[in-house]
Amino acid sequence: MPGVFKAFIFFGTIAIAALFMIYTQFLINGLQENIKRDVRMWAKLWELAGAEDSSPRVNAVVFEEIIQKAYFPIIVTDHHRNPVLWARIPGIEDTDTSQAALKTIDEYRERMLRENGETPVAWNGQIIQYILYDYPPLVRQLQLMPIIEIAVVGVFLIVGFVGFRNIQRAEQRNIWVGMAKETAHQLGTPLTSLMGWLEVIETDMKEGRLKSADNSAGQLDNVIAKMRNDVQRLDRVANRFGQIGSIPETTLHHINPLIQEVVNYYCQRLPHAGKGITLRFEPEVNLQAKVNPELFTWVIENLIKNSLQSCDQKSGEIVLRAMSEPTNQKIIITVTDNGAGIPQKAQKKIFETGFTTKKRGWGLGLTLARRIIQEYHNGRIELKESIPNQRTTFQITLASAESDNNEKGQA
Numbered sequence: 001m002p003g004v005f006k007a008f009i010f011f012g013t014i015a016i017a018a019l020f021m022i023y024t025q026f027l028i029n030g031l032q033e034n035i036k037r038d039v040r041m042w043a044k045l046w047e048l049a050g051a052e053d054s055s056p057r058v059n060a061v062v063f064e065e066i067i068q069k070a071y072f073p074i075i076v077t078d079h080h081r082n083p084v085l086w087a088r089i090p091g092i093e094d095t096d097t098s099q100a101a102l103k104t105i106d107e108y109r110e111r112m113l114r115e116n117g118e119t120p121v122a123w124n125g126q127i128i129q130y131i132l133y134d135y136p137p138l139v140r141q142l143q144l145m146p147i148i149e150i151a152v153v154g155v156f157l158i159v160g161f162v163g164f165r166n167i168q169r170a171e172q173r174n175i176w177v178g179m180a181k182e183t184a185h186q187l188g189t190p191l192t193s194l195m196g197w198l199e200v201i202e203t204d205m206k207e208g209r210l211k212s213a214d215n216s217a218g219q220l221d222n223v224i225a226k227m228r229n230d231v232q233r234l235d236r237v238a239n240r241f242g243q244i245g246s247i248p249e250t251t252l253h254h255i256n257p258l259i260q261e262v263v264n265y266y267c268q269r270l271p272h273a274g275k276g277i278t279l280r281f282e283p284e285v286n287l288q289a290k291v292n293p294e295l296f297t298w299v300i301e302n303l304i305k306n307s308l309q310s311c312d313q314k315s316g317e318i319v320l321r322a323m324s325e326p327t328n329q330k331i332i333i334t335v336t337d338n339g340a341g342i343p344q345k346a347q348k349k350i351f352e353t354g355f356t357t358k359k360r361g362w363g364l365g366l367t368l369a370r371r372i373i374q375e376y377h378n379g380r381i382e383l384k385e386s387i388p389n390q391r392t393t394f395q396i397t398l399a400s401a402e403s404d405n406n407e408k409g410q411a
Helices: 002-052 056-067 099-116 137-207 216-244 255-267 293-310 365-376 401-410
Strands: 074-078 083-087 119-123 126-133 251-254 278-283 288-291 317-324 330-337 380-387 391-399
Touching: 002 056, 002 119, 002 126, 002 137, 056 074, 056 083, 074 099, 083 099, 099 126, 137 216, 251 255, 255 278, 255 288, 255 293, 255 317, 255 330, 288 293, 288 391, 288 401, 293 317, 293 330, 293 365, 293 391, 365 380
Parallel strands: 278 317
Antiparallel strands: 074 083, 074 126, 119 126, 251 288, 317 330, 330 391, 380 391
């Protein structure tokens, strides 16, 4: 897709530049054709006027009413092509007959003849004058417009590309830093627990309780079981981060046990998060879907952790529900809490990389959750509603095993 996007920008710029050039040239051609038509018409009128009256008075009238009112540079010569009348010549007054002015007019006459030709004025079959013209400055400016437009578009394109690259690099840096922080956070809990259990064993050994106590074997087995759980969690964390960079395998699983496992894990740690917070899971039976257990439970953990951080430690309440649609085609999982909620302005940005409403957050939890659900599980995750200090609900929608079976049956 990056290659397609770059090609689209490149060829789109070329197309816009070509459109500018074509339209500008269309305007230029129209103006030039109008000038040519006006010159031919004036020459014809001059011929008709001269046919009726060839006195100098006719030349004076034509000069005053036509030549002087022209909106573009124009020179009238005699039949020997010597300039006799002129108007709109840059830097030259219409009545200036000095040698310097005549030299400049002669140079203009040569260029006009070379670029645009001459229009003869004939009386009684004999050419007595020639009309030469140049295009007004507006035409020259229009001819430069495509170049200016292309330059401006090019500058904006370069600035936009550089800005986009800088934003992309900054986002990548934030992602890597955030991933490092998230990894440290994920590993921190089980590592701290393991260190605590090791201290318990070391203390009991120093005090001789493991050797003398009647229930020492049972206590040691309990400690080992707790440590084994923490080691398994460390292994799960490592597997999660290992699967983020690739397409993980999804298999058919019962959803409720996976959610209940996460809820139980956090219920054991609620005294540290806040003694007044209640966390419960309200499932339906026989909910199955194709998921990757490691990554799916990670999403549930992120949502619960966000709710724990949002809720009041004395009156917080978090409820998870898993249900199926009436048609049994979709599984809907909701996580609802009564915490502080999400401001209205921030609700559209909460899934963006690096965006967070927390003072110490890195804005990766919901970004990873969206990627896991939408890209790896072909589902949907969204903020269903958020009413500050009343109710905030996140919803996950997955295809159920029933819909997969129906598709296979139809195939």
